[in-house]
Every structure is written in C-alpha cells, then in structure tokens.
Amino acid sequence: xxxxxxxxxxxxxxxxxxxxxxxxxxxxxxxxxxxxxxxxxxxxxxxxxxxxxxxxxxxxxxxxxxxxxxxxxxxxxxxxxxxxxxxxxxxxxxxxxxxxxxxxxxxxxxxxxxxxxxxxxxxxxxxxxxxxxxxxxxxxxxxxxxxxxxxxxxxxxxxxxxxxxxxxxxxxxxxxxxxxxxxxxxxxxxxxxxxxxxxxxxxxxxxxxx
Numbered sequence: 001x002x003x004x005x006x007x008x009x010x011x012x013x014x015x016x017x018x019x020x021x022x023x024x025x026x027x028x029x030x031x032x033x034x035x036x037x038x039x040x041x042x043x044x045x046x047x048x049x050x051x052x053x054x055x056x057x058x059x060x061x062x063x064x065x066x067x068x069x070x071x072x073x074x075x076x077x078x079x080x081x082x083x084x085x086x087x088x089x090x091x092x093x094x095x096x097x098x099x100x101x102x103x104x105x106x107x108x109x110x111x112x113x114x115x116x117x118x119x120x121x122x123x124x125x126x127x128x129x130x131x132x133x134x135x136x137x138x139x140x141x142x143x144x145x146x147x148x149x150x151x152x153x154x155x156x157x158x159x160x161x162x163x164x165x166x167x168x169x170x171x172x173x174x175x176x177x178x179x180x181x182x183x184x185x186x187x188x189x190x191x192x193x194x195x196x197x198x199x200x201x202x203x204x205x206x207x208x209x210x
Contacts, residue, residue: 001025002113004066006053006106007076007098008040009033011171012121015191016075017044023199028066031076053102054093063109072110073119073198074103077140081132081176092135099139100146107150118154118161119198120147127167151205162198164207166190185209 003024007013009031020027021044029044030051031037041048051062053076078098080091103120112118123140144163151161168174168184190209197207 001070002028002067003071003073004028004030004049004069004110005073005075006030006051006102007074007121009036010075010077010173011187012166012169012190012194013075014040015187016073016194017046018188019191019195021046023195024071030062053105054097056105059102059105060109063106063111066110068111068113069116070113071117071119071198072106072112073121074106075121076102077121077173079133079136079173079176082135083132084134087135095135095139099136100142103143104146107146107154112154112157112159114158116157116159117198117203118147118150118159119194120144120161120163121194122147122163122165124165124167160203160205162203162205162207164194164198164209166194166209 001024003020005017008017008029017029017040027046028049029037029041029046030049034050037048037050049062049065051058076098078095080095082091120143122144125141128137147161147163168181169187169190170180170184171187174180193209
C-alpha cells in the first residue's frame with residue numbers, strides 16, 4: 001500500500017506515522033519541520049519528502065516523486081487566534097495554505113491507484129465556532145466542502161474519501177490558544193482510532209471520534 005501522510009511532524013501526524021509504520025508497504029512522510037521529519041522517517045523506515053504546501057511547484061514535485069497512491073492522509077493544519085478586526089492577510093494566507101489550499105493543490109496533482117482512500121482530518125463545526133477563530137473555521141470548513149466535491153469528481157477513478165471529525169487533541173496546535181483542554185484526547189489514542197476507522201472495510205465517509 002503506497003501511503004502519503006501530510007502533516008507528519010505535528011502531534012497527531014507523528015502518532016499516525018508510528019501507527020502506519022509496518023502496516024503499509026511504502027510510507028511517505030511530509031511536514032514543515034525538516035529536522036523532525038528526517039528523524040521520524042529514519043526511525044520508522046519511511047521516506048521523507050519535505051514540501052511547502054503553499055508552493056504549487058513543490059506539491060507537483062511531491063506528487064511525481066511518490067507516484068500513484070493507495071492511501072492519502074491529510075493531517076496538515078494550522079491555527080491562529082485573532083479577532084476579525086485584528087486578523088491580517090498574512091495570518092489568513094498561512095491558515096489557508098495549511099488547512100485549505102494545500103489540500104486543493106495535493107488533490108490537483110496526486111494520482112491514485114484503483115480503490116484508493118483519501119482521508120482529511122476535520123473538526124466538529126460547533127466546537128470551533130468561537131470568537132478569535134474565524135480564519136481557522138473558514139479554512140477548515142472550506143476544506144470539508146472541497147472534500148465533498150472531490151468525492152464526486154474522483155468517483156470515476158474509484159477513489160473513496162473519509163472526513164474524520166476530531167474533538168480536542170492534546171497537541172502543540174493548542175499552544176496559541178493557551179493549551180489543550182483537560183479532556184483532550186492523547187495523540188496516540190486519536191491516531192489509533194483514526195486508523196481503525198479509515199483502514200476498515202468499508203471505510204466510512206464520515207468518521208466521528210468523540
């Protein structure tokens with residue numbers, strides 16, 4: 001199973017990488033932190049492909065290097081806390097690159113084998129619709145809408161997609177928000193439940209983790 005995990009250096013991404021190692025034939029890992037990515041790939045016997053998801057040519061090169069995929073997991077993401085009046089274009093562009101446009105570029109260029117699976121780590125909309133997270137909300141829900149369209153456009157290629165709705169998970173993503181809630185899931189638990197669902201047969205279109 002040729003597998004690409006994007007966002008592999010994040011908290012959930014690293015846990016997913018560890019959970020995938022030894023369960024898939026070839027594991028490609030991509031993430032923003034080059035040093036962490038290289039060490040993780042070395043430890044797991046995976047292949048590191050550093051990629052800036054905001055740069056179209058880099059995403060195109062990534063797609064060519066990994067070849068046709070059996071499993072794509074998009075775990076990349078970013079969060080920024082700022083009110084609507086305070087948020088700058090730079091903040092919105094960074095959020096969009098990680099949460100939305102990166103996904104659009106990946107789906108534009110990657111190729112899939114028959115019966116391939118695509119997975120997007122999403123959110124519960126009602127949990128994130130809070131003051132200061134407008135950019136995060138817009139980009140995460142935009143990615144969900146993009147995935148719904150991808151289901152229809154890739155149906156002829158036999159590609160199936162799963163949206164994973166996640167509650168709070170105790171990762172570094174919460175640092176700008178003052179830390180994760182006390183009841184947040186441990187990344188290893190979240191990863192185990194994600195992989196249990198998306199590697200099952202049939203794979204659900206929406207996987208809700210509570």
